[in-house]
Amino acid sequence: SMCEGGELFTWGQNTHGQLGVGSQTTLTSKPQLVERLKGIPLAQIAAGGAHSTIVSLSGAVYSWGKNSFGQLGLGDTKDRDCPTYVGALEHWKTVFISCGADHTAVLSKEGLVCTFGAGGFGQLGHNSTRNELLPRVVAELWGARVSHVACGRWEVPVTCLLRQYTLVYVSSLDKFYFFGSGDEGQLEDKREPKQLIPLPINSPENTGKSCQSNDHCRCIQSVFVSSNPICYNFHFVNVFMYFTQNSYPNGIATLEDKEVDAWISNSKCPNSIKKNIRLIFSSEACINGSFLDKRDKHFKTSKEVSGLDMSEVERFYMKISKNQTVYQEV
Template identity: 25%
Template sequence: MENYDKMRVVGRGAYGTVHLCCRLSDKKLVIIKQIPVEQMTKEERQAALNEVKVLAMLHHINIIEYYENFLEDKALMIVMEYAQGGTLMDYLQSRNGNLLEEEEILNFFAQMVLSLQHVHSKQILHRDLKTQNILLDKKKEIVKIGDFGISKVLSSKSKAYTVVGTPCYISPELCEGKPYNQKSDIWALGCVLYELTSLKRAFEAANLPALILKIMRGTFSPISDQYSEELRSLILTMLHLDPARRPHINQIMACPIVVNALMNLHTDTGKVACVRVHRPLSSMPGSRGRTSARGMGSARDALSGKPRALSSVLAWGGGLSLPTRLPIPSQDTQVVQVATGRTQRAAVTKHGRLFVWEPVGVGGETALPGSVDSAHPTLVPRYLEGQAAVTIQHVACGDLFTACLTDRGILMTYGSGANGCLGHGNMNDVTQAKIVEALLGYEVVQVSCGASHVLAVTNEHEVFAWGRGDNGRLGLGNQDCMASPQPVAVSEDIRPCSVYCGVDCSVILTLDGTLLCCGNNRNNKLGLDEINADGALERLVEEVNVFAPLASAPINTLQVQGVAVGTSHAALLTVEGKCYTFGANQFGQLGYEKEPHDRRPGQVKALNSSKISAIACGDTFTVAVTDDGEIFSWGKSARGRLGRVDDEPGVPKKVAITGEDPFNISSLSCSHGNTLVAIRPVQRSGSPME
């Protein structure tokens, strides 16, 4: 809310609170609807998501304009246009029984028809048209339809069944529980038109059964004869009990009295082009946030050897030949998870804050991604602002984009939108974290980013994939790019719990410890070749477009605890803490010797004396962490990939960490040539520091 100033509460509804706010950038008054989605059920979240989705689809001068949404204070904030003239219901009540002139009625009605025609053209039902949801501008001349909270997007020729809407405006078919379509909106619009002519509702009763009876009979008071026969006839046809006999919205527009009103409307006000510019979302600004002076001072204290911080984050690779402590925002920052991409380094703290490290060049200016001006760039930690009351529990990095997940299962992404990898329905870049709206109705429990695609898994074991699709990496049965999350089809008896993305492939881990893989199987890096227990290759698989189980012995019989996927190889961790690797071995990244054309997976026997607790794969190297806090690396050593001076290829060797002994390892992440490790010092007594 740092971009807005709250002025007052202007309404409260079943789903949240409505605030009148001032947008600080241009002092424009806006409405912010605050919907506490974090505490809602899946169905309630879906309803909140629906309003955002529908508003974003509609662009019309007679529909309340949607500006943006963001997450704050455990709630979804929807920023919309403010109509200063209040509701049409308020206006009619202010008439004190004095009927409106027919010209004014038709002026209002023509604008409603235009807006509803736009809504229906998008295959959307409003489902709650009423005078309380029709707003006016300051001069009370321009009509704007709002409140699409229970609207429904229909597929072609489909009908809806759910009984929703305000009782006084629901159609007879709704009362009978029959399927309905756009004709129910026509009924509600007829009720509104009747109200314009009578200053009272067409159907009212002391209780709901009596109201339903009136609606089913189509019983309402006569319309004043001061209005033309054409207007009264139009109302009667719109309130016909048989929906098939009600006019379509285009037929209403063709009525002579409505055509005249439409012509007068355009003559009086001019035809306004419905073009809108979307402002960037402000739920979480990008990585140019400020770091407090106190926080930076504490980081320097930790680096200088003064009282130790609760956590340290070590980095190597990308020109850092040995493990190097990165500065953290403050001495009391406890890092619980780290993630690295081609250009990004990010961390999540124990208290749910997300921060990133930015490279700083000469003069303090942030270096551009890919800059090679300095072999050893200075990295500065910066909290992402705008996280008030939002608890981040997980972060994942792709190439030039980042995904972060809240403790309530809401996913947000920002960065480069190439290939649709942000999941926002387009390929636009986003500088500030934006909610992946298509998943707002689900509780996401884990997310993984590849170079240009993403997989997410929900608490109900559903998997969604989006982004770049070649090589079949999305597991959707094709190679198409997807700009919004798509459900991945898996058998009903399979219960995914974790997902992992490689550069051009994807992996699902199930609750029973089995793996499903899709994408590029070059060098059998996904273990999809059919290799029997004797090591004989029965079928070679280069690529699959849907998720398939492991087929290579011996890994196809193992119970898996975790997996890591590099550019040309992969590693899996068994529940017993053993490490197996497979794929290309040109640089010794598998941790053992084998013939160049041998596609069989093998165990990293050099680590048999240790129990492995975590593994990660970079482009041409592998890193493993043991239960007792030791770190081993092997593979290509160029540009500090292994974090050790000894660069003997293909041999797992310990990475020496100085000044932090003993310690626990909180998180490990590798990507391309970079490695990040979060460690937590342990007191000499052996109990973790608090």
């Protein structure tokens, strides 16, 4: 769970270090603070079967937990019990990440997709069933400018077999692409049980509507059908409802110009404003997130580059100096 103040709390099973709080315990029902991420302005978190990842507002990716198939993207198969920086994605400009049971997919600002981890079902989209220990660009999607990505899995009833797949959406083409483990009758168009490269899913016929915005979920029900008495449709519907309802990460609390204008226009600085000021300025993560360079330079954040726009910091303090009550509160 990510708080507005930028703190990340985890709880549950920790057999592979997937909580990111060390390996002292294998199970906890009490939320634990992930200390390693303090001060980092988080944009999004994602959890897989037994691994976890986060993306910061500056596009940095950290991963931890189970790594049997390389799903952490760190170049090996060693589990991590604390968040570890994924150096291979340093210049990727990551804006979104999704975790499957044992694989991970990352979306860049330019619409490129890279995947890593388990590839046994073709869910990495590299025309093979090999595992990938490092992030690898899905070549078949090059130039498509993907806007959404989601990793998924389901268990086949009775057999308890676990199937894994990846779905992407290209808004400019209004098309969904699927790769990974399908099932006979899963899709309208018959295809191999293991789809090794991204292929478009047949669009609904004669709907008279584009699969844009809220029409996605209605369209999906006619895209996915199953001849099997036990229907798997709901898995795909859930994924695409996720696309339409949760496409954009809800980040931490950061400063907005309109909000600051409201502060300085109020001469009394009521408790609501004081509460907001305390929320942001008591958190390193919120402060860092508030003053990130907006000209893509924040994607270059490193030990050598702060990623902060110090001119914005100066402008902010000049602005609030017009209201001494607010200035003193900050």
